[in-house]
Amino acid sequence: MRRKVLSTSLMILLLGTTILGCSSGDSKTGEAEKETPSGSTEATTYPIQTDKTLTYWGEINGNLIGVKNSHSEIPFFQKWQEKTGVPLKFTAPPTGQVRESFNVMLASGDLPDMLEYNFIGDFPGGPEKAINDGYILKLNDLIDQYAPNLKKYLQDNPDIDKMVKTDSGSYYVFPFVRGDEYLRVFQGPIIRQDWLDELGLPVPETIDEWTTTLRAFKEKKGAAAPFSVVSKPRFFNDSGNGAFLGAFGVNRGFYQEDGQVKFGPAEEGFKEYLTLFQEWYKEGLIDKNISTADTKSVDGNLASGATGASVGNAGGGIGKWQPLVEANDPDAVLVAAPYPVLNKGDIPKFGQLNQGYASEGTVAITTAAKDPELAVRMLDYGYSEEGHMFFNFGEEGVSYNMEGDYPKFTDLLLKNPDKLAPAQAISLYARSSYNGPFVQDKRYAEQFFALQTQRDAIDVWKNTQAAKYNLPSITPTPEESSEYATIMNDINTLVDEMTIKIILGNEPVDQFESYVAKMKSLHLDRAIEIQTAALERYNNR
Numbered sequence: 001m002r003r004k005v006l007s008t009s010l011m012i013l014l015l016g017t018t019i020l021g022c023s024s025g026d027s028k029t030g031e032a033e034k035e036t037p038s039g040s041t042e043a044t045t046y047p048i049q050t051d052k053t054l055t056y057w058g059e060i061n062g063n064l065i066g067v068k069n070s071h072s073e074i075p076f077f078q079k080w081q082e083k084t085g086v087p088l089k090f091t092a093p094p095t096g097q098v099r100e101s102f103n104v105m106l107a108s109g110d111l112p113d114m115l116e117y118n119f120i121g122d123f124p125g126g127p128e129k130a131i132n133d134g135y136i137l138k139l140n141d142l143i144d145q146y147a148p149n150l151k152k153y154l155q156d157n158p159d160i161d162k163m164v165k166t167d168s169g170s171y172y173v174f175p176f177v178r179g180d181e182y183l184r185v186f187q188g189p190i191i192r193q194d195w196l197d198e199l200g201l202p203v204p205e206t207i208d209e210w211t212t213t214l215r216a217f218k219e220k221k222g223a224a225a226p227f228s229v230v231s232k233p234r235f236f237n238d239s240g241n242g243a244f245l246g247a248f249g250v251n252r253g254f255y256q257e258d259g260q261v262k263f264g265p266a267e268e269g270f271k272e273y274l275t276l277f278q279e280w281y282k283e284g285l286i287d288k289n290i291s292t293a294d295t296k297s298v299d300g301n302l303a304s305g306a307t308g309a310s311v312g313n314a315g316g317g318i319g320k321w322q323p324l325v326e327a328n329d330p331d332a333v334l335v336a337a338p339y340p341v342l343n344k345g346d347i348p349k350f351g352q353l354n355q356g357y358a359s360e361g362t363v364a365i366t367t368a369a370k371d372p373e374l375a376v377r378m379l380d381y382g383y384s385e386e387g388h389m390f391f392n393f394g395e396e397g398v399s400y401n402m403e404g405d406y407p408k409f410t411d412l413l414l415k416n417p418d419k420l421a422p423a424q425a426i427s428l429y430a431r432s433s434y435n436g437p438f439v440q441d442k443r444y445a446e447q448f449f450a451l452q453t454q455r456d457a458i459d460v461w462k463n464t465q466a467a468k469y470n471l472p473s474i475t476p477t478p479e480e481s482s483e484y485a486t487i488m489n490d491i492n493t494l495v496d497e498m499t500i501k502i503i504l505g506n507e508p509v510d511q512f513e514s515y516v517a518k519m520k521s522l523h524l525d526r527a528i529e530i531q532t533a534a535l536e537r538y539n540n541r
Contacts, residue, residue, distance in 0.1 A: 253471075
């Protein structure tokens with residue numbers, strides 16, 4: 001029965017559809033519920049005394065590619081087993097093939113006890129469907145009985161609690177939570193401060209100031225690609241959060257305004273954005289290879305001085321690029337610029353702002369788990385006081401020392417003797433530099449951002465109205481998700497095509513209206529209707 005269920009669902013996944021099988025949903029939900037145990041509510045004493053080994057499927061963090069080959073070689077995962085007392089057998093998908101490997105695993109019917117996966121972003125139909133299809137357990141009763149640490153955290157933080165369950169109230173994973181506002185903003189425009197100083201220009205705030213600045217970079221600094229940004233996997237990828245688009249009151253996705261859900265690329269502001277960037281491209285102010293620019297080419301442009309401005313992260317942007325530009329020019333300094341606006345003094349409407357609950361790095365317990373209670377007790381460790389310190393800072397005396405009440409990373413992490421970058425070294429001993437089943441601590445970032453310019457960047461980028469306009473983590477119902485995925489696949493393809501053609505000057509801006517008409521013919525109104533219903537359900541949680 002289960003093999004039949006899994007095979008059917010895989011076909012649905014591979015087709016990119018999320019149709020809920022009417023004949024199987026109820027019975028499979030029942031199967032999951034049957035595995036829900038009853039028992040005590042006593043807190044777990046670690047390490048747990050057990051002779052069972054649990055299986056765990058999850059990707060090795062990208063920071064450790066080339067450093068370690070498997071989870072079993074990574075000190076964090078070795079120590080995690082020791083501290084919880086639960087032996088784990090890990091399986092990791094090949095780098096960059098998480099979705100494909102996940103689908104193959106589901107097709108095989110051979111599920112591990114625990115799955116680390118993004119069930120909102122990468123599982124068509126979302127977590128409710130994953131439960132209904134019989135892949136993962138609904139965790140409500142298990143958390144109630146065996147996860148006192150997570151339960152208390154959710155009770156104390158109702159805003160997070162609202163995010164980590166489905167519209168119907170099902171808990172489905174042990175969540176990754178950004179435990180401080182400071183951790184939710186980490187990306188924005190970045191610019192060469194030393195060039196600005198030399199040219200007598202301020203850090204640009206308005207679109208007009210950006211135009212002046214990029215012209216000066218081109219004409220007086222000889223920048224061949226004054227502005228460049230990664231366009232993988234989508235064109236102007238890192239502008240999707242609202243960098244530059246936000247000045248015109250839109251972003252590249254759905255947002256809410258005056259009680260309505262809107263789609264940025266169909267709004268008039270998007271046409272204004274396309275007009276600006278077409279002019280900039282024609283004038284040579286942006287990378288002539290912008291449509292194909294990837295991480296490597298943007299790194300190269302910044303390092304060589306061909307580019308003086310981009311959009312990136314505090315860690316993976318300023319932190320990575322500062323040594324590169326310094327190698328070519330010892331006086332080079334990269335700083336954050338605010339999200340652009342049209343009028344001086346305006347607060348940007350959009351900017352990068354992640355939710356407190358991040359769907360990446362979350363861990364579900366499968367219906368195949370041989371001992372769900374043991375898995376829950378083990379995962380609950382990450383939300384305990386001791387587990388919080390371990391997940392964020394590693395092992396005291398090895399990766400951090402307490403200075404007063406402040407956990408200070410040791411030189412093993414920040415000045416690694418094997419020449420590992422801090423992001424790599426932290427990933428060996430803790431999980432704070434990426435994600436996982438725990439609550440992230442602000443004090444990690446205060447040390448990870450070693451440069452003052454990185455720390456300053458957060459304050460510069462956080463000054464937006466994104467919290468007001470961004471949609472929360474809403475999801476279509478399993479019944480709606482197939483239709484929604486099909487519509488948006490076609491519309492996003494059209495948006496990317498329109499954006500590239502108009503900015504590169506292959507089509508006039510006047511074609512914008514015809515593109516919007518095409519979006520409507522592809523059922524944009526129905527997609528907005530689905531998003532509106534999902535937002536309403538979220539608000540009613």
